Amino acid sequence: MSDPSPWAIEADGLGKQYRRGWALRDCSFRLPAGHICALVGPNGAGKSTFLGAATRLVQPTTGTLRLFGVPVSDPAVLERVSFLAQDKPLYPRFTVAETLRLGRELNPRWDQALAERIVRSGNVPLTARIGTLSGGQRTRVAFALAFGKRPDLLLLDEPMSDLDPLARHEMSGLLMAEAAEHGTTVLMSSHMLSEIEDMCDYLIVLAEGQLRMAGQTDVLVPAHMLVTGVAVEGGVPEELRSRHTLVEARVTGRQFSALVRPHGPLSDSWEAMSPSMEEVLLAYLRSPDAPTLISDEARFDGNRETAA
Ligand SMILES: Nc1ncnc2c1ncn2[C@@H]1O[C@H](COP(=O)(O)OP(=O)(O)OP(=O)(O)O)[C@@H](O)[C@H]1O
Numbered sequence: 616m617s618d619p620s621p622w623a624i625e626a627d628g629l630g631k632q633y634r635r636g637w638a639l640r641d642c643s644f645r646l647p648a649g650h651i652c653a654l655v656g657p658n659g660a661g662k663s664t665f666l667g668a669a670t671r672l673v674q675p676t677t678g679t680l681r682l683f684g685v686p687v688s689d690p691a692v693l694e695r696v697s698f699l700a701q702d703k704p705l706y707p708r709f710t711v712a713e714t715l716r717l718g719r720e721l722n723p724r725w726d727q728a729l730a731e732r733i734v735r736s737g738n739v740p741l742t743a744r745i746g747t748l749s750g751g752q753r754t755r756v757a758f759a760l761a762f763g764k765r766p767d768l769l770l771l772d773e774p775m776s777d778l779d780p781l782a783r784h785e786m787s788g789l790l791m792a793e794a795a796e797h798g799t800t801v802l803m804s805s806h807m808l809s810e811i812e813d814m815c816d817y818l819i820v821l822a823e824g825q826l827r828m829a830g831q832t833d834v835l836v837p838a839h840m841l842v843t844g845v846a847v848e849g850g851v852p853e854e855l856r857s858r859h860t861l862v863e864a865r866v867t868g869r870q871f872s873a874l875v876r877p878h879g880p881l882s883d884s885w886e887a888m889s890p891s892m893e894e895v896l897l898a899y900l901r902s903p904d905a906p907t908l909i910s911d912e913a914r915f916d917g918n919r920e921t922a923a
Pocket residue numbers: 633634635637638656657658659660661662663664665
């Protein structure tokens with residue numbers, strides 16, 4: 616299928632309301648094809664709900680979601696998307712070989728050699744029943760199924776959490792190689808900030824069901840500065856709040872430290888340095904009310920503040 620749309624994902628006012636309240640609210644952003652994007656947020660932020668909407672497991676209450684320009688409700692998108700769910704559902708009575716055969720029979724673009732390579736490199740026997748595998752080995756088989764499908768969009772819900780460090784390293788290498796070689800778009804929810812920093816070039820940050828940040832990492836991260844100095848009357852200097860956008864402020868003894876989005880030069884009376892991606896993400900995770908930041912590229916009308 617040719618791609619009329621350069622956007623792998625377009626969410627417009629997407630929302631999901633449960634009886635207890637909104638799991639996802641007024642979520643609007645675009646993800647261009649070919650990126651590896653992290654979906655980040657504290658527990659309960661709405662990450663799985665968003666991935667559920669993208670895989671039609673969750674019916675949105677408001678808004679629309681398009682994948683490659685096609686409404687997610689259109690069956691045409693199904694063969695282009697792979698989803699690796701948090702609980703990695705597989706048939707426990709099937710052997711690994713039978714599981715891969717199922718993948719082959721269900722998916723026209725199936726890459727058997729790739730799927731087998733992923734399984735074999737973890738020394739998982741093709742004859743073993745899924746129910747007898749360790750959690751990490753099952754995850755490896757689930758990865759093989761997801762990759763073997765050769766999707767254009769790979770959706771992963773906390774994919775690496777039960778892999779050992781070597782397997783994690785291997786899978787993240789595979790993800791990056793796939794994205795580079797085939798232009799696969801990856802959207803991956805994760806709590807592992809150092810891994811995100813190593814792998815991802817796009818960020819979607821959610822808190823309490825709402826979008827807090829979206830865009831290219833090399834636009835979002837440099838939009839921030841870490842500022843430290845002497846606290847004023849037990850808090851951060853008023854100038855930081857009035858002239859710049861304050862994301863997070865912390866006071867320890869007589870010192871303050873703050874993550875800000877500067878609008879113009881910062882006063883010489885403070886020390887300012889560029890934060891790492893992990894420092895930016897941690898600040899947003901600790902501050903669910905942080906003002907929203909959407910890059911131009913990721914922006915849909917209605918988003919509030921814009922980075923370069
Ligand atoms: N089926 C459901 N019925 C009612 N509430 C739900 C349902 N699914 C999710 N929620 C609620 O929606 C909110 C968002 O949940 P979601 O699972 O999307 O968060 P998450 O960011 O994936 O969290 P985690 O990091 O813990 O996996 C939570 O408050 C959760 O309790």
